[in-house]
Amino acid sequence: MNQFILLFFLLCAFSLCAVAGMNTKRIALPYLHSQSGLSQFVQLVDKNSDHRPLIQLIDDYQQMDAMTFYRHYNQKLQLDDCFDESEYAEEIEDGEDYLALMMIFFLQEDNQLLQLDWKGEEEEYQTVHFINRILRDYFHQNDAVNAQSVEQAMQPDDDILVLLKIVDRKLKARGYRLVNFDTGSDQYYIGVFPEPTARKLEQQKVNQLEITIVSRFED
Structure with a gap:
């Protein structure tokens, strides 16, 4: 009888461990993600319904480790x-944090942001077509x-920032904004978001990343 009781408890313990293991596997990424403090940023910036x-x-x-990540994501x-x-x-070994840049x-x-050189x-019409x-x-x-209306609003010597500001003003009239994600390089990484989302993105504190609605840029 004692052997049957012992076997019963062992089977129960095994079942509980298996269930716990399945639950851990299911919630691991969202839990880690929430702990990283990036949960709200991901929900705001990623337009796909599946953020996984x-x-x-x-x-x-x-x-x-740095080498493994590089090889896994290089392509x-x-x-x-x-x-x-x-x-x-x-x-990375010297302490650089490139998580924001990787995102x-x-x-x-994923074609959610457009990279533009300052030149x-x-x-x-690359920007307008993307938008x-x-x-x-x-x-x-x-x-x-409208691409032609943007072109007509520009002067011959206007640079890319003027173009982006013109587009942002046109988007604002429709309830959207053009947002730049500044990684510290000479590249613009721009995205289109509803104005409430754009304002929330500006308030996000993400290491090594400055987020700004384009019209707020200083000339």
Whole structure:
């Protein structure tokens, strides 16, 4: 009888451990993500309803060593455009924090953000085409910004920042804003968001990242 009782308790203990293991696996990423203080930022910045890919990147950045992370994400994020493997690992070892930059690269590769050089657009109407695609795909708005009207508002010597401010004003009239994610480089990483979301993004405290509605830039 004692053997049967012992077997019964062992089976119960095994079942409880298995259930606990399944629950841990299911909630691990959201829990780590919440603990990182980035939960609200991800919900605001990631327009996809499924935030798990971005959460996975955050978790991998926190859990993997620098070399492993670089090799795992190099192709997806095109990291070798900015660092070689040894340079990246050395800078991480020296205390550099590139999590914000990795998130921005992720959103850019996911076509949620547009990268622009300070020298100007690579293609004519690149910014307007990007904005209208975002408005159409995520917010069900069609051709909210007219490329010709933007062009007419510009002077021949106007730079890319003037263009972005003109576009932001046109978006504001429709309830949206153009937001820049400043990583400390000479690149603009811009995204389109409803104005309430844009204002909340400006209030986010993300290490190594400054978030600003474009029209607030100083000339």
